[in-house]
Amino acid sequence: MTKTDPAALEGALADLAAHRPVLVALDFDGCLAPLVDDPSASRMLPGARDALTRMAPLAPHVQLALVSGRHLADLAALADPPLGTWLVGSHGAETGEVGPDGLVTVPFDLAPDDAETRRSLIAGFEEIAAEYDGAHVETKPTAAVLHTRRATRGDAEDADRRADAVAESLGLSPMHGKDVVETSVVETSKGEGLEALRARLAEACDVGPANVRVLYAGDDTTDERAFSRPGAVDLAIKVGDGETAASFRVSSPQAVADLLGRLATHLSV
Numbered sequence: 670m671t672k673t674d675p676a677a678l679e680g681a682l683a684d685l686a687a688h689r690p691v692l693v694a695l696d697f698d699g700c701l702a703p704l705v706d707d708p709s710a711s712r713m714l715p716g717a718r719d720a721l722t723r724m725a726p727l728a729p730h731v732q733l734a735l736v737s738g739r740h741l742a743d744l745a746a747l748a749d750p751p752l753g754t755w756l757v758g759s760h761g762a763e764t765g766e767v768g769p770d771g772l773v774t775v776p777f778d779l780a781p782d783d784a785e786t787r788r789s790l791i792a793g794f795e796e797i798a799a800e801y802d803g804a805h806v807e808t809k810p811t812a813a814v815l816h817t818r819r820a821t822r823g824d825a826e827d828a829d830r831r832a833d834a835v836a837e838s839l840g841l842s843p844m845h846g847k848d849v850v851e852t853s854v855v856e857t858s859k860g861e862g863l864e865a866l867r868a869r870l871a872e873a874c875d876v877g878p879a880n881v882r883v884l885y886a887g888d889d890t891t892d893e894r895a896f897s898r899p900g901a902v903d904l905a906i907k908v909g910d911g912e913t914a915a916s917f918r919v920s921s922p923q924a925v926a927d928l929l930g931r932l933a934t935h936l937s938v
């Protein structure tokens with residue numbers, strides 16, 4: 670059952686903070702940054718930034734990570750996380766970290782067939798977006814996203830149905846996020862991304878993966894792939910309304926900023 674009791678969450682944060690190593694992994698949009706109409710205007714709340722800045726020097730035994738659907742370069746630019754933060758972008762398809770000279774990415778290439786499929790997907794989504802006021806397309810190295818936050822509800826439903834049909838005609842599985850239909854040409858999962866981070870931190874601290882404790886907070890349906898993956902997350906926190914497999918729920922990005930501040934205090938003592 671998902672708990673909303675502040676005292677229970679406080680106890681879970683204190684338990685987590687008593688352990689080492691700890692991975693503090695966070696979704697970006699709707700979790701660290703409030704949702705806004707223009708995706709390029711998303712920014713982390715100041716309280717969340719302060720908390721991450723306090724935790725960053727505790728690495729490697731306390732490791733920060735952002736695990737997002739965003740293209741990695743956008744994520745790094747918009748979130749501007751502290752030095753040493755590990756990054757997972759495009760729902761798990763991209764990885765990198767914040768190095769002393771900026772973003773360091775693990776390069777990847779799409780297979781020629783996938784690149785061709787991506788071009789067709791983008792063209793199909795752009796054709797749809799052109800027909801609805803308030804719809805637009807965001808492109809990523811592995812995916813296309815049809816945004817409908819500024820469209821009327823009727824138009825959004827119509828555009829979403831058409832986007833699903835385009836994706837399915839290309840043999841792809843559309844994902845439905847908040848006012849978006851997102852489709853990747855490669856298999857992605859935030860759960861797998863988190864498991865890889867757990868293994869990486871275990872290796873860095875010379876312990877077994879089961880000895881790493883992982884906190885993950887997120888607001889969207891795609892975060893459920895992390896919450897529900899067995900062994901991926903130890904302390905799962907859903908942000909906002911909606912069905913969830915997470916063990917805790919908080920109301921908003923501001924509540925996330927507040928809990929991160931309390932976690933930083935628990936971890937620093």
Ligand SMILES: O=P(O)(O)OC[C@H]1O[C@H](O[C@H]2O[C@H](CO)[C@@H](O)[C@H](O)[C@H]2O)[C@H](O)[C@@H](O)[C@@H]1O
Nearest residue numbers: 697698704705706708737738739818847848849
């Ligand atoms: O995994 P996340 O970090 O939560 O990224 C998920 C998607 O976030 C962005 O879209 C969402 O936020 C936008 C800005 O607040 C909002 O306009 C949109 O309606 C939301 O769905 C981003 O644009 C997508 O690429 C991410 O996949």
